[in-house]
Amino acid sequence: MRGLFFGLFGPNAPLPLHLTEYVLDRQRNAKDSTFIAFADIFHHRMLSLFYRAWADAQPTVQLDRPAEDRFRLYMGALVGLSTPGLGDRDALPDQYKQFFAGRLLAQARNADGLRSMVEHFFGIPVRIVEFVTEWMRLPASAHLRLGGAGEVASMGRTAVMGS
Incomplete structure (x- = not known):
């Protein structure tokens, strides 16, 4: 599963825009998605922390963890x-x-x-x-x-x- 709303690449991301262009160019033209796969390791961790922060503030999420x-x-x-x-x-x-x-x-x-x-x-x-x-x-x-x-x-x- 890939979250496209939150990550290291894009115009509002923490990495410089030229890296986003480089990664997209490698994926489109060379069919090389290794850098994206490597970045997904960090995406997973960031999304996990994002979910935990969201879940701590939602009373309905906590019902299954008494x-x-x-x-x-x-x-x-x-x-x-x-x-x-x-x-x-x-x-x-x-x-x-x-x-x-x-x-x-x-x-x-x-x-x-x-x-x-x-x-x-x-x-x-x-x-x-x-x-x-x-x-x-x-x-x-x-x-x-x-x-x-x-x-x-x-x-x-x-x-x-x-x-």
Whole structure:
């Protein structure tokens, strides 16, 4: 196989243009392709390195090499799976956590995102009803008193409005 887009010969190649002309002349007129065959040794190495550089940046190429899959490691680090000991901690498979990393890490979480994750995981249609209100009774120990010793009133964190 010969790659014609990348190599030592041509107008944009590293070798001088007169060598390209010499090689093409020898191949056309003398049917001598020994210099091209010799250069193909280096082409092969350059194309191999080019492919490796390309493959390192492509997550789909790394799927068939799970031991070297850095993309999965990077996505796992985003959802708390940066080392092998952190995997398989709960019933949700790690693959789903990595698949939904964009939804899980989004600052704005919404019902549509939750619905799509649950539908995809269970494979059934899901409907979410938002803003269903319900009153909760709080025990007296959970009530905040203003001016109490050591208590800091911060609405939504340590203080609850209502009785």
